[in-house]
Amino acid sequence: GLKTLHLGSCVVTINLQEIQHGFSEIRDSVQAKDDNINIRILRSTESLQDTKASEKCCLLHHLLSFYLNRVFNNYQTTDHPTLRKLSSLANSFLIIKKDLQLCHAHMTCQCEEEAIAKYNRILSHFEELEPQAATVKALGELDILLRWMEES
Amino acid sequence: MPKPTNITFFSINMKNVLQWNPPEGLHGIELTYTVQYFIYGQKKWLSKSECRQINRTYCDLSTETSDYEHQYYAKVKAIWEANCSEWAETERFYPLLETQIGPPEVALAASEKSISIVLTAPEKWKRNPEDPTVSMQQIYSSLNYNISVYNTKSKRMWSQFVTNHTLVLSWLEPNTLYCVTVESFVPGLPGHTQPSQQCVSTLKDQTSTLKVK
Numbered sequence: 226g227l228k229t230l231h232l233g234s235c236v237v238t239i240n241l242q243e244i245q246h247g248f249s250e251i252r253d254s255v256q257a258k259d260d261n262i263n264i265r266i267l268r269s270t271e272s273l274q275d276t277k278a279s280e281k282c283c284l285l286h287h288l289l290s291f292y293l294n295r296v297f298n299n300y301q302t303t304d305h306p307t308l309r310k311l312s313s314l315a316n317s318f319l320i321i322k323k324d325l326q327l328c329h330a331h332m333t334c335q336c337e338e339e340a341i342a343k344y345n346r347i348l349s350h351f352e353e354l355e356p357q358a359a360t361v362k363a364l365g366e367l368d369i370l371l372r373w374m375e376e377s
Numbered sequence: 378m379p380k381p382t383n384i385t386f387f388s389i390n391m392k393n394v395l396q397w398n399p400p401e402g403l404h405g406i407e408l409t410y411t412v413q414y415f416i417y418g419q420k421k422w423l424s425k426s427e428c429r430q431i432n433r434t435y436c437d438l439s440t441e442t443s444d445y446e447h448q449y450y451a452k453v454k455a456i457w458e459a460n461c462s463e464w465a466e467t468e469r470f471y472p473l474l475e476t477q478i479g480p481p482e483v484a485l486a487a488s489e490k491s492i493s494i495v496l497t498a499p500e501k502w503k504r505n506p507e508d509p510t511v512s513m514q515q516i517y518s519s520l521n522y523n524i525s526v527y528n529t530k531s532k533r534m535w536s537q538f539v540t541n542h543t544l545v546l547s548w549l550e551p552n553t554l555y556c557v558t559v560e561s562f563v564p565g566l567p568g569h570t571q572p573s574q575q576c577v578s579t580l581k582d583q584t585s586t587l588k589v590k
Contacts, residue, residue, distance in 0.1 A: 245565045249474070256469045262450060265418025269446060368471055372446070 230377050232282035235328035237321065241375055244317045248367045251310045255300075256365040261358055266350045267366045271343040273373035281377055282334035286325045287344040288370060289318045292363070295351075299360045314367070379403065380465040381410065381434070381453050386442075388476040389570055390513060392502035393442045395428075395451045396435040400462060409456045412436045417448035417469060430456060439502050445472040445516065478513055478561040480573035481522060481542075489551045489580045494544045496522055499561060517563045529554040529576075538562070551582035 228241040269275075276284050297315040302308060328334040351359045379400035387394045399408060412428035415421075428436035442449050452466040482497035498514035514520050525536040526546060530553045549555065556576040 242564050249565070253468050259469075262415060262417055262469075263420050268418065365469070368474060369448075372473060 228375065230285075230374060231278075232285060232325075232328070232334075232377060233277075233279040234333040235282040235325065235331075237324040237328070239321050239324075239374070240317070241371065244314060245368075245371050245375075247310055247313050247317070248371065251307050252365070252368060254304075254307065255361065258361045259358075259365045261354060261362060264350065264353060264362065265366070266347060266359070266363050267369040267373070268347075268350065271347050272376075273370075274376035276343060277337075277339050279335060280337050280340035282325055282328050283336035283340040284343055285374070285377075286322065286329070286334060287336075287340070288347070289322045289325070291344075291348070291351075292367075292370070293318055293322070296360055296363045299356070300364050301357060301360075311364075378455065378457065378460045378462040380462045381455050382465065384451070384453055384465045384467050386438075386449075386451070386467060386470045386472075386475065387435075388470075388472060390479045390499050390502050391439065391443070391445055391472055391476050391516075392437070393439045393470070393472055393476070394435055394437050395453070395467070397453050397465065399434060400455050403455075403457070406457055408432075410434065410436075410453050411456060411461075412438075412451060412453045413464075414438055414441050414452075415450040417450065422452070440504055442470070442472055443502075443504070445476075473516075474565070475567060477567055477570050478517070478520065478563055479570050480561055481559055483557060483559050483573050483575050485557060485575055485577040487555075487577045487579045489582055490547065490549050492526075492546045492549060492555060492557070492577060492579065494524065494546065494557060494559075496539075496542045496544075496559060498542070513561070517566070520561060520563050523560045523562050523572075525558040525572075527556040527558070529556060549579050551579050554578045 227238050229236060229238045273281055273284055293315060297311050300311060325334055351363060379402060381397040381400055384397040387396050409430040409432055411430055413422040413424050438451060449470045450467055452464040454464045455462040479499040481499055484495040486493045498512045501511040501513055521538055521540040523536060523538055525534055527534040554576055556574060558572045558574045560572040
């Protein structure tokens with residue numbers, strides 16, 4: 226179930242399968258709340274796997290922070306199983322983010338133009354929508370982000 | 378007029394077929410159906426001409442959903458004379474996560490006490506036979522196989538997971554029929570389809586026939 230992410234010189238091992246399984250249990254219910262199916266936040270033009278190797282770590286670090294700070298904790302639901310699943314996903318993201326911070330400390334997680342430009346575009350797609358709708362959509366697109374990680 | 382029900386994609390090796398049940402309470406009425414599909418993040422619903430006012434309750438959308446990195450919706454409505462139902466819509470369909478992986482091709486070769494197994498990964502659905510072949514292995518690097526071997530004489534069975542495509546079963550009994558069942562398996566993907574099964578007999582033990590002479 227472990228997956229090694231090769232992000233340029235930054236190499237981290239994550240339990241991607243556990244995260245994918247966790248999200249699969251809330252995926253349909255979250256996606257069903259997304260009424261704006263003509264907008265996609267994580268677009269293939271900004272995909273992680275098609276980013277320059279040396280900038281993948283930076284883009285992923287930004288995306289994890291985005292999900293932690295603007296998605297997981299803003300998602301409104303009274304459904305406790307979903308809340309539990311969200312906190313488990315958030316914990317997994319925190320662990321990965323810590324590993325990426327180690328890379329940052331070892332100067333292997335440089336942020337340059339491409340990563341920043343891609344992240345800003347993703348943010349602008351997110352901000353096209355009203356906050357709660359954007360949060361629902363971003364959470365519903367977690368399967369896309371996990372696919373990007375799988376492909377990296 | 379009630380909507381069609383249970384609208385879902387049935388997908389094997391990325392052959393993606395939309396299927397549904399007739400609306401409830403309208404049995405015996407000659408209904409037709411019209412299908413549309415939507416690429417998540419795009420702007421509008423699209424029609425498939427071959428699935429406009431059809432009698433059957435399925436529509437092959439493999440061509441329209443062949444880019445497995447995209448996600449899709451589909452919807453269907455029922456029509457009867459001048460009446461038509463509301464649209465019945467699928468959940469978001471992500472072929473990459475939702476297709477089932479078909480069984481591999483299995484080639485067996487037996488000797489006296491061993492059987493060699495060669496597996497060929499299933500192929501992704503393709504529009505035309507002349508189109509280049511894409512193996513499901515290329516799409517799912519973590520594709521592996523669950524092999525079960527059944528000794529028809531001793532009635533014993535054992536299984537093992539393998540990731541490579543060749544395997545030799547050793548220390549078998551001569552002159553015995555063995556049946557090999559193989560399922561494809563990708564961690565995280567939905568269940569698997571019908572396994573493929575083949576049987577082969579190990580050869581007679583040559584040493585014992587020589588002694589008899």
